[in-house]
Amino acid sequence: MATTSPASAFQATVPAALISAPGSGQGKSLVTAALARLHRNAGRRVQVFKFGPDYLDPMVLEVASGSPVYQLQPWMTGEDECRWRLAQAACEADLILVEGAMGLFDGTPSSADLAVLAGIPAIPVIDAWGMAQTFGALALGLARYREALQVTEVIANRVASDRHAALLAQGLPASLSLLGAIPRHEALTLPERHLGLVQAGELSDLESRLDEAAAVLEEAGLGRLPAPVNFSAPPAEPVPALLAGCRIGIARDAAFAFLYPANLDLLRAMGAELTFFSPLADSCLPDVDAVWLPGGYPELHGETLANNVAMRHALQAHHQAGKPLLAECGGLMACLTALVDGEGRQYAGFGLLPGTATLTRKLQGLGMHAWHHGGVQLRGHTFHHAVVDTALPPTWHSEKQSGTGGEAIYQQGHLLASFFHGYFPSAPSLVADIFTGRLTAS
The missing domain is CATH 3.40.50.300 (P-loop containing nucleotide triphosphate hydrolases)
Structure with a gap:
C-alpha cells in the first residue's frame, strides 16, 4: 500500500x-x-x-x-x-x-x-x-x-x-x-x-x-x-446538516435488510440519529421522528409479521400522528392491508395503505430508475416479483433510465411508498424532505 x-x-x-x-x-x-x-x-x-x-x-x-x-x-x-x-x-x-x-x-x-x-x-x-x-x-x-x-x-x-x-x-x-x-x-x-x-x-x-x-x-x-x-x-463534497436532530428508526432484520451503507452514511452526515428496530421481534417503535421500512423479504415472514399486532399498532400510531415514513419495495408490500406469499397464503399487513401485495413467479420490475422531483433527481433501481392491487392513485412515478414505464410512488399523509429503491446520495435535499415531512406533491 x-x-x-x-x-x-x-x-x-x-x-x-x-x-x-x-x-x-x-x-x-x-x-x-x-x-x-x-x-x-x-x-x-x-x-x-x-x-x-x-x-x-x-x-x-x-x-x-x-x-x-x-x-x-x-x-x-x-x-x-x-x-x-x-x-x-x-x-x-x-x-x-x-x-x-x-x-x-x-x-x-x-x-x-x-x-x-x-x-x-x-x-x-x-x-x-x-x-x-x-x-x-x-x-x-x-x-x-x-x-x-x-x-x-x-x-x-x-x-x-x-x-x-x-x-x-x-x-x-x-x-x-x-x-x-x-x-x-x-x-x-x-x-x-x-x-x-x-x-x-x-x-x-x-x-x-x-x-x-x-x-x-x-x-x-x-x-x-x-x-x-x-x-x-478529490474527496466528496460535504453535505449540509439538513437532518440535524432528526431521529430515524430503521427496520433491520431478516424481513427488512436491503440497506445501502452509503444511504446510512448520508443520513448520519446530514445530522440524523439512526436507531434500528425489528418489525419481526420488537413490540414497539423506538422514540423516533421518522421511520424507514426498507426492502427485504416480508413475504417469507408473513405469519410472524401478521402475529406481531403490537408492532402493527405502533406503526399505525406513528402514521396517524402525521410522522414521516418511507417504505421501499418490501416495505411497501408490508404496509398494505394484506400480503400474499408465493404459495398463495394471505396475511395481514401493517394496514397503513389500502390494498394487497401479491408475490408472483414472474419478474415484475427490473432496471435503473430515477424520480424527478423539485428540480433534483433521486436515482436508484427496481427489482421485484410482486404486484400491488390498490385503489390509491399514485402521486408520482419513477422513470426508467432506458425504455418506458416506471414504478408508482404513493403518498398518503407523510407516508411515501414505492417499489423504487433510492440511492440517497444522488439527491440529499429530497431525502431530507422525505424524512422531515416537508415533501409535497408540487
Whole structure:
C-alpha cells in the first residue's frame, strides 16, 4: 500500500481488479468472495465493491472481507463518487476487488465502463465446464472487444481435472494467462431464491464455507495479487446538516435488510440519529421522528409479521400522528392491508395503505430508475416479483433510465411508498424532505 497525498485529495497505488464474467451464472460472486477471504486470511486489508444496485451479494462480500461493501455504478452513484470511493479505499486497503454484474459488457453503463473509468484491469471468470480450447477463443473475445479495457488474465471455473486445466491454458493466446483453474467444489456454491443469493445472515455456516472456498482458490493458484493501480481523486463534497436532530428508526432484520451503507452514511452526515428496530421481534417503535421500512423479504415472514399486532399498532400510531415514513419495495408490500406469499397464503399487513401485495413467479420490475422531483433527481433501481392491487392513485412515478414505464410512488399523509429503491446520495435535499415531512406533491 502506497503512502497518501496531502489531505486535500485521495491518492494511492494498490493492487486492484474487477472480477467479471461473460454472463450471469459463471460463478463470479463466490469467486470474488473467496478471493476476498483468501487475502484477508493472509493478513491483508481487503476492500470489496459491488458494481450495480445489488443488495444480496454485498452481504456475503462483507462477511468475506470484514468491511462494508459499497455500490459503484457510474449512472446511479455518479462517476465522481466512483473515483473518490476507490481512491479513498486505496489509501487504506492492501487490495481492492470490484465484483461486476451480469456480463462484462452488459448494461449501460456496464462493468467494463467502470473498469475503464477507474483504470482497473478486468479478470473474467469463465465457466469452463464442457469446453476446452474454445475457452481461449471466448477469453480472447472478452479481451479484445473494447480496446481501452485491460484484460490480461482469466480465471477458469468448474474445471474437471488437471488435464482439463492444461488444455484451457494451452488454448489461450500469448497475450492472456490463466490466473487459476478452480475445480468444481461444493464450497463455491450458495443457496438462492427469487431475488438471488439468500441473505448472509441466514447461513449459519457462511464463515466456514468462505474459509473452505478460499482454500480451494489458493490451491488452484489464485493467491497472487493483481497488478497495482494508481487511484487519485478529490474527496466528496460535504453535505449540509439538513437532518440535524432528526431521529430515524430503521427496520433491520431478516424481513427488512436491503440497506445501502452509503444511504446510512448520508443520513448520519446530514445530522440524523439512526436507531434500528425489528418489525419481526420488537413490540414497539423506538422514540423516533421518522421511520424507514426498507426492502427485504416480508413475504417469507408473513405469519410472524401478521402475529406481531403490537408492532402493527405502533406503526399505525406513528402514521396517524402525521410522522414521516418511507417504505421501499418490501416495505411497501408490508404496509398494505394484506400480503400474499408465493404459495398463495394471505396475511395481514401493517394496514397503513389500502390494498394487497401479491408475490408472483414472474419478474415484475427490473432496471435503473430515477424520480424527478423539485428540480433534483433521486436515482436508484427496481427489482421485484410482486404486484400491488390498490385503489390509491399514485402521486408520482419513477422513470426508467432506458425504455418506458416506471414504478408508482404513493403518498398518503407523510407516508411515501414505492417499489423504487433510492440511492440517497444522488439527491440529499429530497431525502431530507422525505424524512422531515416537508415533501409535497408540487
